[in-house]
Amino acid sequence: MSGTAMRADAIRLRGLTLGYDRHPAVHHLDGTIAPGDLLAVVGPNGAGKSTLLKGIVGEIRALDGTIETQARPGAIAYLPQAAEIDRSFPLSVLDLVAMGLWRPLGPWRSLSRRRGRLLEALSAVGLDGFEDRPIGTLSGGQFQRALFARLIVQDAGIILLDEPFTGIDERTTADLLALIRGWRAEGRTVVAALHDLAQVRAHFPTTLVLARRPIAWGPTAEVLTPAVLARALRLSEAWDEAAAICRHDEHPARPPTEDGPAPHAHDHLDHHGHDHAHPHHGAVS
Numbered sequence: 001m002s003g004t005a006m007r008a009d010a011i012r013l014r015g016l017t018l019g020y021d022r023h024p025a026v027h028h029l030d031g032t033i034a035p036g037d038l039l040a041v042v043g044p045n046g047a048g049k050s051t052l053l054k055g056i057v058g059e060i061r062a063l064d065g066t067i068e069t070q071a072r073p074g075a076i077a078y079l080p081q082a083a084e085i086d087r088s089f090p091l092s093v094l095d096l097v098a099m100g101l102w103r104p105l106g107p108w109r110s111l112s113r114r115r116g117r118l119l120e121a122l123s124a125v126g127l128d129g130f131e132d133r134p135i136g137t138l139s140g141g142q143f144q145r146a147l148f149a150r151l152i153v154q155d156a157g158i159i160l161l162d163e164p165f166t167g168i169d170e171r172t173t174a175d176l177l178a179l180i181r182g183w184r185a186e187g188r189t190v191v192a193a194l195h196d197l198a199q200v201r202a203h204f205p206t207t208l209v210l211a212r213r214p215i216a217w218g219p220t221a222e223v224l225t226p227a228v229l230a231r232a233l234r235l236s237e238a239w240d241e242a243a244a245i246c247r248h249d250e251h252p253a254r255p256p257t258e259d260g261p262a263p264h265a266h267d268h269l270d271h272h273g274h275d276h277a278h279p280h281h282g283a284v285s
């Protein structure tokens with residue numbers, strides 16, 4: 001980690017639809033993730049949280065709309081859900097952390113001159129002396145610490161975390177949350193998909209509630225209300241998995257912008273909800 005102040009770039013979502021095989025998983029996303037924000041993305045299972053993070057990092061392409069950021073390639077770091085990471089690969093902890101340097105150095109450059117920086121990152125996550133351990137021998141918490149060390153050496157302005165604390169013990173979670181606070185203090189933007197709402201309330205100043213589309217986005221205390229959460233659950237349950245893509249002019253919503261968030265955006269139900277307020281379902285050709 002450079003330790004110096006960073007100027008992360010804003011991430012602008014405009015009429016964004018993301019999905020798989022032409023079926024939207026999340027749609028009608030409009031808004032701006034401000035530089036230096038610490039944003040929690042919450043919502044029921046299957047609400048589209050992981051899909052949004054994958055869209056921002058460029059792992060999947062937008063089916064409609066755009067994601068705009070001035071961030072250069074490599075300036076966005078991404079921690080996938082633990083279940084998506086193969087730990088059987090025969091890597092040492094140091095090799096794993098060194099993968100954070102691939103973008104700037106390329107995979108075959110000598111790491112010997114960087115060893116100090118890698119060891120420093122391991123020390124920052126409480127893994128002193130673990131550098132030669134095969135990753136398959138680490139506990140879940142230790143492995144997550146090693147992945148955070150990889151994020152540290154990646155030194156990105158924007159950091160996306162997909163359920164970073166699921167299945168992780170309290171002590172490790174507290175240590176990793178402290179690292180995240182440090183990243184924010186350095187001016188980095190952090191976006192995390194999370195399930196623990198108490199944790200969100202305690203540590204994340206801004207929240208986006210997703211239920212296949214944004215239900216609310218703004219200051220956490222204003223957004224995480226029982227009414228918003230009930231609505232997210234209801235809309236998520238009513239989602240039609242086989243739906244095609246909507247035209248983006250079907251959903252005039254007041255998005256959060258740099259001028260100020262819209263914590264109660266989307267005060268209408270759509271065709272995926274119960275009242276079928278938008279009966280058309282035009283596929284985008």
Ligand SMILES: Nc1ncnc2c1ncn2[C@@H]1O[C@H](COP(=O)(O)OP(=O)(O)OP(=O)(O)O)[C@@H](O)[C@H]1O
Nearest residue numbers: 020021025043044045046047048049050051052193
């Ligand atoms: N690779 C894929 N191929 C097809 N559909 C997918 C794929 N990945 C996710 N989906 C679908 O997209 C929808 C949104 O899934 P996503 O993983 O983004 O939700 P989530 O909010 O992260 O859920 P969870 O909290 O359970 O992790 C779901 O219906 C899911 O089945």
